[in-house]
Amino acid sequence: MAEIVIDSIAKSFGTAVALREVSLTINDGEFVSLLGPSGCGKTTLLRIIAGLETASSGDIRVDGKSILGLPPKDRGLAMVFQNYAIFPHMTVAENIAFGLRMQKADEARVKAQVGKAAELLHISQYLDRYPNKLSGGQRQRVAVARALAVEPSVLLMDEPLSNLDALLRLEMRTELKSVLQEAGTTTVYVTHDQTEAMGLSDRIAIVYQGRIEQVGTPVDVYDNPATRFVGGFIGSPPMNFITIPVADGVAGGQPVPAGVSGEVVMGLRGEAVTRTEDTSGLPLQINVVEPMGATLLVTGTIYGQMVRVSLPPRDTVAAGQTIYLAPDPTRLSWLSPETGIAYQ
Numbered sequence: 001m002a003e004i005v006i007d008s009i010a011k012s013f014g015t016a017v018a019l020r021e022v023s024l025t026i027n028d029g030e031f032v033s034l035l036g037p038s039g040c041g042k043t044t045l046l047r048i049i050a051g052l053e054t055a056s057s058g059d060i061r062v063d064g065k066s067i068l069g070l071p072p073k074d075r076g077l078a079m080v081f082q083n084y085a086i087f088p089h090m091t092v093a094e095n096i097a098f099g100l101r102m103q104k105a106d107e108a109r110v111k112a113q114v115g116k117a118a119e120l121l122h123i124s125q126y127l128d129r130y131p132n133k134l135s136g137g138q139r140q141r142v143a144v145a146r147a148l149a150v151e152p153s154v155l156l157m158d159e160p161l162s163n164l165d166a167l168l169r170l171e172m173r174t175e176l177k178s179v180l181q182e183a184g185t186t187t188v189y190v191t192h193d194q195t196e197a198m199g200l201s202d203r204i205a206i207v208y209q210g211r212i213e214q215v216g217t218p219v220d221v222y223d224n225p226a227t228r229f230v231g232g233f234i235g236s237p238p239m240n241f242i243t244i245p246v247a248d249g250v251a252g253g254q255p256v257p258a259g260v261s262g263e264v265v266m267g268l269r270g271e272a273v274t275r276t277e278d279t280s281g282l283p284l285q286i287n288v289v290e291p292m293g294a295t296l297l298v299t300g301t302i303y304g305q306m307v308r309v310s311l312p313p314r315d316t317v318a319a320g321q322t323i324y325l326a327p328d329p330t331r332l333s334w335l336s337p338e339t340g341i342a343y344q
């Protein structure tokens with residue numbers, strides 16, 4: 001069990017800045033994702049925690065003690081990578097035992113821990129097999145079992161599911177969540193997949209251009225994005241942004257935060273609208289209708305700006321039609337057109 005404090009970590013590669021004074025506290029037993037687009041610095045931060053990369057400045061403390069001076073093996077961490085690197089010449093049991101053997105654990109502990117980890121990941125029946133006789137999902141389970149077998153105080157994972165196909169990914173995601181909940185391991189998880197981060201995390205840190213844009217629970221970052229980047233990155237489809245003039249504290253028929261004038265950006269979640277006959281609603285000129293089964297995905301324009309909204313699945317709308325939408329006022333975000341930062 002461990003609390004991790006990331007304190008003003010900065011990292012440059014020559015003149016390229018990868019991390020700009022990043023600070024984040026991960027609580028004991030918490031699952032935190034570092035989520036962001038390619039090149040934002042999330043892997044670099046994970047590698048600095050692991051000791052595979054050195055920071056240019058700042059500190060990382062685990063349970064109050066700085067770990068930056070320690071070699072990776074003495075940090076009490078286990079890692080699972082994207083290419084999960086299990087050893088092809090070792091059986092599943094030998095693979096899972098690997099970390100324990102490195103620690104020179106006695107035979108009784110190795111046996112007990114291998115059995116426990118294999119059971120947790122539902123691979124007990126494959127202990128004598130070699131990896132080439134396993135499916136991708138089973139191999140991934142071996143990699144996770146190997147990491148958990150040493151009972152690490154912290155588990156670091158870098159895109160561990162990205163080599164799996166979509167269905168298996170979903171299955172493994174649910175399983176991983178269940179396993180880690182049971183183990184209670186403090187976990188830092190790197191991903192660029194927002195659905196994965198939403199599904200797994202207690203909290204998500206959204207990383208962009210070497211900075212943490214926002215940290216919050218999945219629902220918090222979804223409902224109250226701090227910036228336009230966050231609203232556009234979290235959610236599928238992403239949040240809609242409509243720039244509208246403000247007159248007398250009202251924009252698009254909705255009251256705006258106090259003191260906002262000129263123009264404002266309305267942040268509108270596609271499912272936070274209902275269709276209305278009231279022509280003072282937001283006018284949506286429909287371009288494309290996609291029946292997704294659970295919802296009707298409608299793409300069009302509001303005040304000339306492209307939006308995507310979800311309507312009830314059996315609603316009847318057609319391309320070329322104009323309909324009116326009433327947004328749920330409690331679910332709107334308002335952002336500055338200049339800075340992209342949300343008004344609170």
Ligand code: ATP
Binds near residue numbers: 017040044192
């Ligand atoms: P991805 O999802 O593509 O792995 P990322 O968010 O994990 O992206 P990082 O790998 O942390 O991003 O890289 C952050 C920045 O630092 C990038 O601009 C990258 O090119 C740069 N960088 C990373 N490692 C090195 C290195 N060893 N030498 C030089 N530049 C590097």
